Amino acid sequence: MNNLRIDAQRLWDTLMETAEIGGTPKGGICRLTLTDLDRQVRDWFKAAAEAAGCTVTVDDMGNMFARRPGRDPGLPPIAMGSHLDTQPTGGKFDGILGVLSGLEVLRTLNDAGYETHAPLEVVNWTNEEGSRFAPAMLCSGVFAGAFTREFADSRTDREGKRFGDELDRIGYRGTERCGDHRLSAMFELHIEQGPILEDEGKEVGVVTGVQGMRWYEVTVTGFESHAGSTPMHLRRDALLAAARMVQAINTIGHDHAPQAVTTVGLMECRPNSRNIIPGEVFFSIDLRHPDDAVLARMDGEVKEAIAAIARESGVEARVEDIWDSPAVRFDAECVAAVREAAAAQGFSHRDIVSGPGHDAAYVARVAPTAMIFVPCEKGISHNEVEKIEFDQASAGANVLLQAVLSYDRTLQERAR
Amino acid sequence: MNNLRIDAQRLWDTLMETAEIGGTPKGGICRLTLTDLDRQVRDWFKAAAEAAGCTVTVDDMGNMFARRPGRDPGLPPIAMGSHLDTQPTGGKFDGILGVLSGLEVLRTLNDAGYETHAPLEVVNWTNEEGSRFAPAMLCSGVFAGAFTREFADSRTDREGKRFGDELDRIGYRGTERCGDHRLSAMFELHIEQGPILEDEGKEVGVVTGVQGMRWYEVTVTGFESHAGSTPMHLRRDALLAAARMVQAINTIGHDHAPQAVTTVGLMECRPNSRNIIPGEVFFSIDLRHPDDAVLARMDGEVKEAIAAIARESGVEARVEDIWDSPAVRFDAECVAAVREAAAAQGFSHRDIVSGPGHDAAYVARVAPTAMIFVPCEKGISHNEVEKIEFDQASAGANVLLQAVLSYDRTLQERAR
Numbered sequence: 001m002n003n004l005r006i007d008a009q010r011l012w013d014t015l016m017e018t019a020e021i022g023g024t025p026k027g028g029i030c031r032l033t034l035t036d037l038d039r040q041v042r043d044w045f046k047a048a049a050e051a052a053g054c055t056v057t058v059d060d061m062g063n064m065f066a067r068r069p070g071r072d073p074g075l076p077p078i079a080m081g082s083h084l085d086t087q088p089t090g091g092k093f094d095g096i097l098g099v100l101s102g103l104e105v106l107r108t109l110n111d112a113g114y115e116t117h118a119p120l121e122v123v124n125w126t127n128e129e130g131s132r133f134a135p136a137m138l139c140s141g142v143f144a145g146a147f148t149r150e151f152a153d154s155r156t157d158r159e160g161k162r163f164g165d166e167l168d169r170i171g172y173r174g175t176e177r178c179g180d181h182r183l184s185a186m187f188e189l190h191i192e193q194g195p196i197l198e199d200e201g202k203e204v205g206v207v208t209g210v211q212g213m214r215w216y217e218v219t220v221t222g223f224e225s226h227a228g229s230t231p232m233h234l235r236r237d238a239l240l241a242a243a244r245m246v247q248a249i250n251t252i253g254h255d256h257a258p259q260a261v262t263t264v265g266l267m268e269c270r271p272n273s274r275n276i277i278p279g280e281v282f283f284s285i286d287l288r289h290p291d292d293a294v295l296a297r298m299d300g301e302v303k304e305a306i307a308a309i310a311r312e313s314g315v316e317a318r319v320e321d322i323w324d325s326p327a328v329r330f331d332a333e334c335v336a337a338v339r340e341a342a343a344a345q346g347f348s349h350r351d352i353v354s355g356p357g358h359d360a361a362y363v364a365r366v367a368p369t370a371m372i373f374v375p376c377e378k379g380i381s382h383n384e385v386e387k388i389e390f391d392q393a394s395a396g397a398n399v400l401l402q403a404v405l406s407y408d409r410t411l412q413e414r415a416r
Numbered sequence: 417m418n419n420l421r422i423d424a425q426r427l428w429d430t431l432m433e434t435a436e437i438g439g440t441p442k443g444g445i446c447r448l449t450l451t452d453l454d455r456q457v458r459d460w461f462k463a464a465a466e467a468a469g470c471t472v473t474v475d476d477m478g479n480m481f482a483r484r485p486g487r488d489p490g491l492p493p494i495a496m497g498s499h500l501d502t503q504p505t506g507g508k509f510d511g512i513l514g515v516l517s518g519l520e521v522l523r524t525l526n527d528a529g530y531e532t533h534a535p536l537e538v539v540n541w542t543n544e545e546g547s548r549f550a551p552a553m554l555c556s557g558v559f560a561g562a563f564t565r566e567f568a569d570s571r572t573d574r575e576g577k578r579f580g581d582e583l584d585r586i587g588y589r590g591t592e593r594c595g596d597h598r599l600s601a602m603f604e605l606h607i608e609q610g611p612i613l614e615d616e617g618k619e620v621g622v623v624t625g626v627q628g629m630r631w632y633e634v635t636v637t638g639f640e641s642h643a644g645s646t647p648m649h650l651r652r653d654a655l656l657a658a659a660r661m662v663q664a665i666n667t668i669g670h671d672h673a674p675q676a677v678t679t680v681g682l683m684e685c686r687p688n689s690r691n692i693i694p695g696e697v698f699f700s701i702d703l704r705h706p707d708d709a710v711l712a713r714m715d716g717e718v719k720e721a722i723a724a725i726a727r728e729s730g731v732e733a734r735v736e737d738i739w740d741s742p743a744v745r746f747d748a749e750c751v752a753a754v755r756e757a758a759a760a761q762g763f764s765h766r767d768i769v770s771g772p773g774h775d776a777a778y779v780a781r782v783a784p785t786a787m788i789f790v791p792c793e794k795g796i797s798h799n800e801v802e803k804i805e806f807d808q809a810s811a812g813a814n815v816l817l818q819a820v821l822s823y824d825r826t827l828q829e830r831a832r
Contacts, residue, residue: 194645213644215690224505224799227679227702228629229610229771232669239680240666243659250656253648263643264655265692267685271505273547274631274681274700275772276798279505284690286643355645379641 004112006401008394011104015393018044018100019092028384029092033085033127034062034163039170041084045099045124052106054122058174059181061139061152062126062167068106070119075411076182078404080105081123081359082190087131091386093376093393098189099124101397108401117412118184120404125359126167133163140359142178144366149178183367185334185407188360189400190371191388195379196352203395204342205352205373208335210361211259212295212327216285218245218306222315224271224279239269239278241313248305249285252298259353260289260298290353292327328361334370334407341402347395372399420528422817424810427520431809434460434500434516435508444800445508449501449543450478450582457500458588461515461540468522470538474590475597477555477568478542478583484522486535491827492598494820496521497539497775498606503547507802509792509809514605515540517813524817533828534600536820541775542583549579550700551631551739556775558594560782565594574684599783601750601823604776605816606787607804611795612768619811620758620765621789625746626777627769628711631739632701634661634722638731640687640695655685655694657729664721665701668714676705676714677771706769708743744777750786750823757818763811788815
């Protein structure tokens with residue numbers, strides 16, 4: 001184990017410098033993908049990477065690869081990647097920390113004159129947020145073969161502008177075909193966007209995978225009638241039945257705790273009038289679990305519970321499956337490299353499964369991949385008040401540095 | 417007893433004609449108070465009343481009074497009143513039958529050249545439904561001194577529009593101060609909106625009073641966070657807590673059955689996004705019972721239950737009392753006039769207490785008042801399928817006609 005450490009102040013200054021590109025009065029960033037502000041931060045990134053001696057290439061989905069050569073130019077690079085685009089009311093760290101920490105790693109290695117066996121690359125993935133062009137993680141998705149380039153080009157924003165046209169407009173349509181760029185591995189540093197690490201006082205999360213997720217839409221149909229003149233025993237109250245379903249869905253989440261999460265986040269009551277017994281209620285369900293088998297069991301339990309409650313309540317309930325995203329398990333060797341890097345530097349850490357999706361979840365389909373989490377205040381993200389401490393950013397970047405170097409040593413030993 | 421009868425076909429045609437103003441594909445009406453459609457039906461009513469020789473005045477709450485002169489211009493008028501506004505998914509008869517039957521009574525008297533002792537008036541009360549601007553019966557309430565005009569003006573709809581601004585916008589802010597308009601009496605014909613008359617095969621309900629009711633607004637505040645990364649045990653889910661409250665409120669209704677009814681009819685979830693744990697839920701409560709003492713007990717039980725659930729769920733709940741309408745007993749003389757009018761015309765009838773609130777419940781505070789009920793199919797109301805038969809409408813209007821004429825004779829005798 002070497003004694004290299006990143007320059008925490010330089011990393012922080014770089015975070016604050018780029019935060020001004022699209023910076024908001026509330027201290028957040030509004031830097032939607034493929035806007036002029038996105039071009040501005042891309043130009044900044046290209047210049048900074050070249051100043052650090054890198055060669056920057058861009059693929060035809062706008063994904064940017066800043067390469068620092070290694071001793072063996074034949075080896076595919078070890079990548080450090082995330083995204084520089086943000087939500088409309090995004091914070092200063094979501095995605096950005098992962099890209100700028102990668103840059104800081106390269107700068108640190110330059111200062112130390114440290115030569116790696118494999119080339120290293122910092123990757124800026126296009127449109128991770130999916131806020132302007134749905135879906136999210138669009139171009140890491142194309143990179144991994146989850147979407148076609150034609151599908152990506154055809155996505156439109158609310159004004160009807162096409163992804164492909166906007167990519168051309170800002171001048172970041174590269175020549176390399178997206179997906180042809182081979183990687184030896186990828187490590188993504190990201191804020192947790194949840195409260196677990198902070199709650200347990202852990203400095204680092206060793207991300208072992210991304211949980212599976214299923215979305216549903218439920219329509220409960222009862223019978224609308226007058227609140228003042230319909231006796232309790234004659235009612236078919238859609239909201240009362242939906243209320244029972246919300247509780248059952250919550251209970252199923254607790255039954256499969258600690259790893260399961262179940263959420264009803266959206267509900268509409270119709271006709272939604274104070275003195276009318278609700279005739280129809282529409283709500284969404286979000287089920288997540290790291291293990292697809294358990295998720296499948298939860299699916300069955302939820303559907304059974306809804307059907308039973310509908311029967312007892314004298315209402316009808318229609319459940320529609322609208323999205324199924326299987327669980328991702330990261331590469332054991334990459335995860336071990338992260339865990340050892342955290343331990344070797346004395347950071348308190350725990351294994352954790354990501355709740356949100358990330359570019360790494362798609363890249364894992366085509367290259368050994370792992371993620372590093374650092375806590376963020378109260379787990380708040382996708383919010384201008386999103387906040388991490390100087391030391392937390394530094395810890396994450398140092399774990400990224402050492403994980404990459406240890407994986408590089410593994411490749412070197414393998415080459416022997 | 418005279419042999420006057422209303423023109424049933426003309427009444428029915430008038431009902432169907434106005435039903436087109438805000439008519440829905442399902443055969444109901446959506447004519448929320450103070451919307452452009454409300455203005456349209458008000459304009460229609462004013463024109464129709466003037467065509468029947470009436471003078472139409474409007475007070476500063478938008479209540480409309482269509483006056484047919486009597487022999488004694490000094491006497492306050494005998495009113496026939498109800499409302500022309502509807503629920504978002506309302507039927508064709510709720511309120512409307514009472515106003516248009518009043519108009520039909522005047523037309524019948526015109527055809528017969530019948531001169532009453534007291535002036536007669538048809539009243540259209542503003543915002544009876546309370547669906548857009550809570551509380552219900554707002555402007556008969558101001559008329560009776562239950563609310564101030566300032567309170568009424570300051571009510572806002574869910575988009576934040578003020579009652580006063582919308583009243584000005586549609587041009588129905590009259591000059592007469594609401595409440596200054598004296599009445600000798602008021603008779604309100606209305607559909608029962610419950611199943612009792614139909615069950616017992618009665619053609620007419622002689623309404624002796626209205627049950628007490630209380631309305632509340634509850635705001636539950638939890639904590640917004642990411643559905644994918646917030647473990648079940650760290651959640652403060654406002655919707656889950658609200659779901660428990662909805663069930664507790666329903667249970668309290670059953671505890672006081674058969675006379676009690678409790679309803680949560682309106683609910684809004686915020687931010688209402690599929691992958692965000694709800695941070696705030698707003699909902700309404702409607703409690704009713706014929707006995708004010710029991711209603712007061714229910715009030716205490718509901719507030720206790722909400723407070724307990726909030727504590728257990730780690731959320732905050734603010735409960736606001738927004739409306740308290742005590743049980744009402746109608747004027748004995750007016751009730752007798754209705755009962756005799758029904759009997760004299762050979763209609764099967766019974767005394768009944770109203771479950772729903774009505775403008776008459778407030779007007780009864782300032783003038784002798786009674787109501788006439790006619791059955792509606794299956795007791796269904798506040799629903800686009802709300803339905804009554806041609807003969808039922810006719811029976812109600814004939815009872816209204818004779819009750820008003822008999823009360824007019826009473827006033828005449830008293831004057832002697």
